[in-house]
Amino acid sequence: xxxADKFHYFxxxxxxxxxxxxxxxxxxxxxxxxxxxxxxxxxxxASATAQIRTSITISIExxxxxxxxxxxxxxxTIIFVNHDMVEHDVTEETKHEWKSKPLxxxxxxxxxxxxxxxxxxxxxxxxKGKITVQ
Amino acid sequence: xxxxxxxxxxxxxxxxxxxxxxxxxxxLTDPEIAHIAVVANQIDVNAAEQAKRKSKDxxxxxxxxxxxxxxxxxxxxxxxxxxxxxxxxxDNATSKRMNSDAExxxxxxxxxxxxxxxxxxxxxxxxxxxxxxxxxxxxxIPQAQNKxxxxxxxxxxxxxxxxxxxxxxxxxRYTKK
Numbered sequence: 001x002x003x004a005d006k007f008h009y010f011x012x013x014x015x016x017x018x019x020x021x022x023x024x025x026x027x028x029x030x031x032x033x034x035x036x037x038x039x040x041x042x043x044x045x046a047s048a049t050a051q052i053r054t055s056i057t058i059s060i061e062x063x064x065x066x067x068x069x070x071x072x073x074x075x076x077t078i079i080f081v082n083h084d085m086v087e088h089d090v091t092e093e094t095k096h097e098w099k100s101k102p103l104x105x106x107x108x109x110x111x112x113x114x115x116x117x118x119x120x121x122x123x124x125x126x127x128k129g130k131i132t133v134q
Numbered sequence: 135x136x137x138x139x140x141x142x143x144x145x146x147x148x149x150x151x152x153x154x155x156x157x158x159x160x161x162l163t164d165p166e167i168a169h170i171a172v173v174a175n176q177i178d179v180n181a182a183e184q185a186k187r188k189s190k191d192x193x194x195x196x197x198x199x200x201x202x203x204x205x206x207x208x209x210x211x212x213x214x215x216x217x218x219x220x221x222x223x224x225d226n227a228t229s230k231r232m233n234s235d236a237e238x239x240x241x242x243x244x245x246x247x248x249x250x251x252x253x254x255x256x257x258x259x260x261x262x263x264x265x266x267x268x269x270x271x272x273x274x275i276p277q278a279q280n281k282x283x284x285x286x287x288x289x290x291x292x293x294x295x296x297x298x299x300x301x302x303x304x305x306x307r308y309t310k311k
Contacts, residue, residue, distance in 0.1 A: 062289075062292040063292040063293055063295070063296040064292075084293070085207050085208065085211055085289070085293075086203065086204045086207050086208075086293055087203060087204075087207075105207075123200050123203075124200070124296045124297075124300060125300055125303065126296050126299035126300055126303070127296065
């Protein structure tokens, strides 16, 4: 292969590799506090086995979990973000099998559920949500 | 449904906490509204502190602590807003009446103990939150001139409604036979 052809070949390969890198970090941003679009789905990791894990944001605002009913895949991360002025927590409802610490205004909590669960805010027990792990 | 004398008295008193005082005045000014907002929250903090002192029930004291934390957070927001706006909250007939009515309830509750206190406190919390929600929705928000004050009052409503829901859940413990 001539020198010029080699440079051309490697240049094309580098360009294609760069394109592949950009796609793996594509994400959808939403404005914090906008309840209608608070779900962020962001591929955070691509392993050699091509398993993509997703993080999903649940906004806690106006004394509600938004969205209050979600389905996730095993290994996905849920990020609860408190947009209210009062403290909240996130607690598994039936046996309190898992629980966040109290979340101050603007604090967040990352959680990887291993099974489906109903949850609530133990500080304000009228606030409820549901996670389904598929 | 049989209603005991205390629930009736608390409901009637709570419903007059603000409504009757407001009707005695012409339109409220923003400094008056700001003062009413702070007083309304402070009244519930005081009630909760009384409950924490007197109750031995874990659920009641946990609820009371939530009232203290949440209403103090609202007071902080209201205080920060009036400072930002350069508004001095103004005492008025409504806020004076609220305080004197609250004092009467505190004395009535002070005379009680044990389960009788717990039930009376929870019943008062239901009545009080209903009255405050109604007044904010029907009087304070419509009459507030400043948009940020109006927005803060609107922002507080969901918390008050959650408190009401929580108090009503607890109330069921005392109405079960």
